[in-house]
Amino acid sequence: MDILTHTLSGLAAGALVAGFYNNRGGEPKGPARKRSGDGAVCDTPAGAINGLIGSTNARCSRRYISSTYICSTYTCSAATIAAGGLGGALPDIDAISLWSRFDATIGNFFGLSHSGTVIYSGKFWYSHHGFFHSLAAALLIAAIIISADYLIRVRRRSATFGGYIRRRQPAIIGFVSGFVIHLLEDMATPASAWGGVRFFWPLKTYLGGTGDIWWWNNYDIFLIAAGVFVVCVIVLVLRRFMRFGAKCLIAAVFASGCILCAVQIKSRDCDYAFTGHTDKYNTFETASKRQQREILGNKVYNAMEWLDRKLPIYF
Numbered sequence: 650m651d652i653l654t655h656t657l658s659g660l661a662a663g664a665l666v667a668g669f670y671n672n673r674g675g676e677p678k679g680p681a682r683k684r685s686g687d688g689a690v691c692d693t694p695a696g697a698i699n700g701l702i703g704s705t706n707a708r709c710s711r712r713y714i715s716s717t718y719i720c721s722t723y724t725c726s727a728a729t730i731a732a733g734g735l736g737g738a739l740p741d742i743d744a745i746s747l748w749s750r751f752d753a754t755i756g757n758f759f760g761l762s763h764s765g766t767v768i769y770s771g772k773f774w775y776s777h778h779g780f781f782h783s784l785a786a787a788l789l790i791a792a793i794i795i796s797a798d799y800l801i802r803v804r805r806r807s808a809t810f811g812g813y814i815r816r817r818q819p820a821i822i823g824f825v826s827g828f829v830i831h832l833l834e835d836m837a838t839p840a841s842a843w844g845g846v847r848f849f850w851p852l853k854t855y856l857g858g859t860g861d862i863w864w865w866n867n868y869d870i871f872l873i874a875a876g877v878f879v880v881c882v883i884v885l886v887l888r889r890f891m892r893f894g895a896k897c898l899i900a901a902v903f904a905s906g907c908i909l910c911a912v913q914i915k916s917r918d919c920d921y922a923f924t925g926h927t928d929k930y931n932t933f934e935t936a937s938k939r940q941q942r943e944i945l946g947n948k949v950y951n952a953m954e955w956l957d958r959k960l961p962i963y964f
């Protein structure tokens with residue numbers, strides 16, 4: 650359930666970014682704008698695009714690319730949202746050290762001298778809440794994915810790397826936003842063995858670890874993230890029929906969701922903070938479930954618990 654909450658938060662962040670890249674929907678009309686060879690939409694004075702008309706491989710001059718219309722199609726919006734979801738889920742890849750076959754496979758391949766369990770709770774750069782829970786990881790992984798995609802798919806179509814980056818700008822920002830939201834959400838969980846999240850890796854400082862919420866069962870946060878995501882997508886789909894600013898509406902919905910989450914996180918009646926290890930694990934878990942039942946009511950809580958049990962992943 651925890652990973653689903655992070656993914657939904659990332660999807661919502663992606664929807665926010667998609668909304669900011671086009672607040673009208675559909676491609677801009679009028680003779681003054683043309684799509685370039687690398688997919689960006691030129692926003693130029695009519696007289697300045699003569700060289701582009703009729704050319705299938707034309708490129709916008711940098712000064713004529715309109716950032717407002719870079720992401721003007723539903724496909725681009727969907728890609729931006731998906732990138733946000735991927736960014737929201739990816740940081741917990743470092744929990745793979747808990748996998749039962751980690752030592753025999755990955756640990757053996759890299760010749761690691763510590764077991765997966767020790768690595769998970771340790772402070773190695775590849776431990777949980779280490780490098781993969783940092784801003785540097787968000788930027789580096791985005792750079793690797795985008796470079797690989799360019800080399801494999803786009804280069805054959807003769808698009809310049811600069812033009813490709815401009816076209817993928819919404820997805821890149823969506824990915825990094827989803828990734829960072831995951832890190833912020835983790836900061837509210839207990840410090841445990843790490844002391845928070847190593848946000849500014851390679852610095853050794855860990856941020857957060859406040860213990861405002863328990864690791865799991867934060868169904869209220871899940872439902873808020875799901876609600877924000879669904880409303881943002883509906884606005885994105887309907888934006889071309891809207892007379893007022895869809896961008897502002899999406900931003901307002903997202904901001905409301907963030908405020909609501911902050912209120913929920915800060916109003917727990919139990920302090921879950923601990924460092925190192927705790928013998929109150931079951932007590933904390935029980936307290937978290939009890940509070941979720943109080944917040945959501947029996948019906949919604951039982952439905953969420955049923956869904957949680959159906960998930961094949963522990964996270």
Ligand SMILES: [Zn+2]
Nearest residue numbers: 740741831835
């Ligand atoms: Zn995490």
